[in-house]
Amino acid sequence: MTATAAPPATALAELLRSMADDEFVIGFSDSEWTGIAPLLEEDVAMSSLAQDELGHAAALYGLLGELTGTDPDALAYDREPEDYRHCRLLDHGRGDWAMTIARRFLYDSADVVRLEALAGGTWSPLAELVGKLVREERYHRMHAGAWLDRLARADGEPRDRLIAALAELAPDAATVFTPLPGEQALLEAGILGAPMTQLEAHWRASIAPTFADLDLPMPPPARDPERGRLDHVDAFRWLWGEFTSVRRADPGATW
């Protein structure tokens, strides 16, 4: 049994919402490849990744729901698009395969750093869940890394498309590390191990050797660092319309 001090609930809720929304949105984006991925093995892989991420989102919405007394399904499906707090990196539309790989690599490499900063935190429900998540996310990071390598080393169109995707994502690449409202309270409570600015530096150091090895341009600082989880764009509104369509078709239905 782990002793748990009363957590700073408002700040903790912001953290959980940002993480849950990240996992939910990338998981749903992954699922768009089911049936149409460029290789059969990738069809299986993207579908499995989607299942993992939506499972992670469900667990995080579950914690958020217990903390705030809200139904996890309502958290996932009943909010307006502007109330989601996923990072802008995940706002870009599915695009081509290179875009999917570029986004996945940037997100997965950042997610691993964020999870490491939460492992061993003082709020045990989250720390325990994170202990499980890191074991699964490691495979996601490996998958994205293998594809980044493959596209970057291919001459011609694959590399050109990857460079174009990275350029489109560049202004939002670092938005996983957007400072959270109430972040100081999370640091003081020992829930989050380091400030987001410091985690971003860790992330940059972690991907720099790969980017240098593949001769890819490192992502610049975020375009608008304070608003990295706000101002969602039309591509997300479209995705929101997709993932809420069944729920909205018959509100309150049970299955």
Added chain:
Amino acid sequence: MSEAGVHIGVARARAAAAAGHGRAVPAHAPVDEDAIRTALREVMDPELPMLSVLDLGIVHRVDVTPGEGLIHVEILPTFVGCPALELIKTSIAERLAAFGRPVEVTATFEIPWTSERISPAGRAALLAAGIAPPGADSADAMGLAPGGLIDLEPRVPCPHCGSRRTQLENVFGPTQCRTIRYCADCRQPFEAIKPV
């Protein structure tokens, strides 16, 4: 139990006390942890039906309140998003209903389930079913290469011919807990338990 334990799933599987599965125990049979664990040997995983929940290593804690009290089983999800979790909880609750007491089955992440938790008997059952079991020791089970990355080519023996000339085809497989490999000697694809 830890109040901090994460209870996932909306409904806690509660069994109707007299579910009548034809497996009622004698009225005076002792109900203790051993009796519960023995009963759990009959509850199989829905996605790996050759493995009981005990051999899979997901039974974390069994608490029996003395007298006529609650039987509480805590299980460890193999993967956070395991879609079989609710079915497993229900299967456990239905089997334990034979003890004629209230039953509660909850899931927790208090400790992570790892593929090392699969029992020797479970590993043998997997192998017999043509699914390569995970390595037995920690480093091997995780397949960790230097730098903390996962070794893409750990020497997982082929479950059909025993050859170690096998390669990873897809780290993702038909369920979250399986990968797809290929044997260069008997030229058969096979599934292997994903080391976590």
